[in-house]
Amino acid sequence: MKSSTYKRNMLTAIHPKLPMRDKQVTRDFYYNKLGFKEFGDVDYDSYLMLEKGHIQIHFFEFKGLNPAENYGQVYIRTDDIEVFYESLVNRKTVIHPNGHLETKPWGQKEFSILDPDNNLLTFGQGIAD
Structure with missing residues (x-):
């Protein structure tokens, strides 16, 4: 292999896949509570792709x-x-009881929520950001 191959950034994005029991319930939660929108224009029976910002x-x-x-x-x-x-x-999204917004010892300001299927979503920002 040429050394120039190692200079490329081969990983460019990540799209986590989480389980859901009911597509409509999941879609409604992420739309109405978190402000996500559907990604793409194809509606798959048992698969859902949502986006917000760059994720x-x-x-x-x-x-x-x-x-x-x-x-x-x-x-x-x-x-x-x-x-x-x-x-x-303001949207009355339930914040995880142990996950209210706070600065953590590892230098992140974080909070967490659970979606309808108990997937834990933790949001974070570096305190120096």
Whole structure:
């Protein structure tokens, strides 16, 4: 291999895939509580692609999912965490009881929510950002 091959950034994006039991419930939650929109113009029966800003989250149907046994998690970076947090509070989005907005010892300001299928979404911003 040529050394120029190693100079390329071969990884360019990540789109996590999380389980969902009911596509309409998931779509409504992410639309109405988090401000996501559908990505693409094809509606797949058991698959959902949503986006907000520069991120996408994909969902696959898992009707037998027991939310109490779901450990799906995503960490999402934001560039204005306080405004985003307030927008969710204003939409009456339930913040995780152990995940209210706070500065963590590792230098991040973070908060967390659970979606209808118990997928944990943690939002964070570096305190120096």
